[in-house]
Amino acid sequence: MTERELWERYQRYLSVVPSLGFSLDVSRMGFAADFLERMRPRLEEAFSRMEALEKGAIANPDENRRVGHYWLRAPELAPEPALSKDITSTVADIHAFAREVHEGKLKPPKAPRFTHLLLVGIGGSALGPQLVADALTSKADAMQVSFFDNTDPDGMDRVLGQLGARLAETLTVVISKSGGTKETRNGMLEAERAYKEQGLAFNKHAVAITGAGSELDQHARKQGWLRTFPMWDWVGGRTSVMSAVGLLPARLQGLDIDAMLEGAREMDVATRQRDAVKNPAALLALMWFHAGDGRGLKDMVILPYKDRLLLMSRYLQQLVMESLGKEKDLDGQVVNQGIAVYGNKGSTDQHAYVQQLREGVPNFFATFIEVLKDRDGESMEVESGTTSGDYLLGFLLGTRRALYEKGRESLTLTVPDVSARTVGALIALYERAVGLYASLVHINAYHQPGVEAGKKAATSVLAIQQKLTARLREARADARTAEQLAADIGQPDEVETVYKVLEHLAANPGRGVKRTGGPGPAEVRFQTK
Numbered sequence: 001m002t003e004r005e006l007w008e009r010y011q012r013y014l015s016v017v018p019s020l021g022f023s024l025d026v027s028r029m030g031f032a033a034d035f036l037e038r039m040r041p042r043l044e045e046a047f048s049r050m051e052a053l054e055k056g057a058i059a060n061p062d063e064n065r066r067v068g069h070y071w072l073r074a075p076e077l078a079p080e081p082a083l084s085k086d087i088t089s090t091v092a093d094i095h096a097f098a099r100e101v102h103e104g105k106l107k108p109p110k111a112p113r114f115t116h117l118l119l120v121g122i123g124g125s126a127l128g129p130q131l132v133a134d135a136l137t138s139k140a141d142a143m144q145v146s147f148f149d150n151t152d153p154d155g156m157d158r159v160l161g162q163l164g165a166r167l168a169e170t171l172t173v174v175i176s177k178s179g180g181t182k183e184t185r186n187g188m189l190e191a192e193r194a195y196k197e198q199g200l201a202f203n204k205h206a207v208a209i210t211g212a213g214s215e216l217d218q219h220a221r222k223q224g225w226l227r228t229f230p231m232w233d234w235v236g237g238r239t240s241v242m243s244a245v246g247l248l249p250a251r252l253q254g255l256d257i258d259a260m261l262e263g264a265r266e267m268d269v270a271t272r273q274r275d276a277v278k279n280p281a282a283l284l285a286l287m288w289f290h291a292g293d294g295r296g297l298k299d300m301v302i303l304p305y306k307d308r309l310l311l312m313s314r315y316l317q318q319l320v321m322e323s324l325g326k327e328k329d330l331d332g333q334v335v336n337q338g339i340a341v342y343g344n345k346g347s348t349d350q351h352a353y354v355q356q357l358r359e360g361v362p363n364f365f366a367t368f369i370e371v372l373k374d375r376d377g378e379s380m381e382v383e384s385g386t387t388s389g390d391y392l393l394g395f396l397l398g399t400r401r402a403l404y405e406k407g408r409e410s411l412t413l414t415v416p417d418v419s420a421r422t423v424g425a426l427i428a429l430y431e432r433a434v435g436l437y438a439s440l441v442h443i444n445a446y447h448q449p450g451v452e453a454g455k456k457a458a459t460s461v462l463a464i465q466q467k468l469t470a471r472l473r474e475a476r477a478d479a480r481t482a483e484q485l486a487a488d489i490g491q492p493d494e495v496e497t498v499y500k501v502l503e504h505l506a507a508n509p510g511r512g513v514k515r516t517g518g519p520g521p522a523e524v525r526f527q528t529k
C-alpha cells in the first residue's frame with residue numbers, strides 16, 4: 001500500500017477512546033477487507049460470554065470460580081451487594097491505612113516514619129505492582145519501593161543491601177492470593193530474618209495481602225502483623241492489580257489509585273461496545289487472531305517508546321501467556337494455544353533485536369506504544385528545532401515503516417501520557433482483549449493448570465535432597481558417586497537429579513557436602529564435610 005492508502009486505512013479503522021485520549025491504529029495489519037465481517041459471529045459469541053462473566057457467571061469452570069476483576073473498578077456491577085461493599089470498603093481501608101503510614105500515625109518502633117516499602121510476591125502478586133511502581137514513580141513518591149519476587153538468595157541480599165539500615169523504616173507487604181506460594185514464603189522468612197538481625201520486630205513492619213484463611217493469613221494473624229488486606233477468590237492473580245494487590249502498594253508509594261481505577265473504568269466502558277472498530281479491546285483481539293491465524297503462530301512484540309513502560313512486556317507476558325497458553329480448549333480437545341510475548345522498549349531495541357524483526361524470521365507482529373507527552377515541562381533542542389522526544393517519535397515511525405516495507409505487521413497504541421489514568425486504561429484494555437481472544441479461540445483464559453506440574457516436580461526434587469542429606473550423614477566419610485547415592489535412596493533412575501542437588505549443596509558453604517573426584521559427573525564423589 002502507498003503512504004496515501006495507509007493514511008486512508010489509518011482513518012478507516014482507527015479505534016478511539018476520546019475521554020482517555022487513547023487510540024489503536026491497525027492500519028499496518030494486513031487483514032482482508034471482509035475479515036471483520038467474517039469474524040462477527042465469533043466476536044458476538046465472545047461478547048456474550050464476556051457479558052455473562054461480568055454478570056457473575058462461573059467463567060472459570062475448572063476452578064468453579066467467578067471472574068470479577070471488572071467489578072474492582074465498577075463495584076456497582078458486582079452481582080451481589082456484599083461484593084460491592086467489600087470492594088468499596090477495601091479501597092477506603094487502603095486510603096485510610098496509607099494516610100496513617102504517610103502521616104506517621106502508624107510508625108515503625110525504631111524510626112519516626114515508614115519511608116520504604118518492600119513487596120514480597122511473585123507472578124500476578126508482583127508483576128502488576130512492579131509495572132505500576134516503575135511507570136509512575138516520581139520525585140513526589142511518599143515511599144521508595146523494592147521487591148523480592150523470587151527465591152534467589154543473592155537477589156534478596158542485593159535488595160537488603162540497598163535498604164541497609166533503612167530496614168528500620170521499611171514496611172514489608174507480603175502478597176500471595178493462595179498464601180502458600182513457596183517463593184513468597186521464602187522471601188517472607190528471609191525478610192523476617194533480616195529484620196531480626198537488625199534487632200527489629202518483623203510483625204511491627206509486616207502487612208499481608210492474601211485470601212481469607214490461607215497459610216499466610218493464619219501466619220500473619222498468629223504473629224500479630226500490622227494488618228491483613230483481602231484477596232478474593234474471584235480475582236485471578238494476573239488480573240489482580242486493581243485489587244489490594246496493586247492498590248495498596250501504589251497508594252503507599254503515593255500514587256493516585258483513584259485515577260488508575262477511573263482510567264480502567266473508562267476503558268471498560270469503551271470495550272463493552274459491540275462495534276469492533278469502536279471497541280479497542282475487540283479490535284486488538286481480532287488483530288491477534290488475524291496475525292497468528294487464531295493459533296498463535298506469530299509472537300507479540302511489545303515496543304513501548306517510553307522508558308516508564310519498560311515493564312509492560314513482562315506484565316503482559318504473564319497476562320497473555322498464562323491466560324492463553326493452554327493445551328486444551330473448552331471442549332477438552334488438544335489445541336496447544338497461546339501467543340508468545342516479549343519486548344523491551346524503543347528506541348533502545350533498534351540497537352538490539354530490531355535487525356531480526358526487519359530481516360529475519362517473520363514470526364511476529366509488533367505493538368508500538370506511542371506516548372504523546374515527552375516529559376514534564378519543556379525540552380531543550382538537541383539540534384535546531386528538534387528535541388530528544390522528536391527523535392523518539394521519529395524512531396518509532398521509522399521502525400514501523402521499515403518493518404512495513406518488509407511485510408512485517410504492526411499495531412500502534414497511542415496514549416497521551418504515562419499517568420495513573422493511562423496505566424489503568426492500558427491494563428484494562430489488555431485484560432479484556434485477552435478475555436475476548438480466549439473466547440475467539442474457545443479456551444478458558446482464567447485457569448493455569450500447566451504451572452502445577454513444575455511446582456510438583458520441584459517438591460519431589462526437595463524430597464530427594466532431604467533423603468540424600470540423611471543418607472550422606474549415615475555414610476559419613478564414605479565418598480560416594482551420584483549413581484551409588486541414587487541407588488542408596490531407592491531412586492536409581494533419579495541419578496541426574498541426585499547429581500545436580502549434590503553439586504549445588506557442595507558449591508555452597510554451610511551445607512556440609514564435599515565434592516571430590518571427576519572430571520565427569522560419573523566419577524564425582526560426594527561425602528559429608
Ligand SMILES: O=P(O)(O)OC[C@H]1O[C@](O)(CO)[C@@H](O)[C@@H]1O
Binds near residue numbers: 124125176184451
Ligand atoms: O498470589 P500467589 O497465590 O502467591 O500466586 C502467585 C502466582 O503463581 C501462579 O499461580 C502461577 O504459579 C500465578 O498464577 C500467580 O499469579
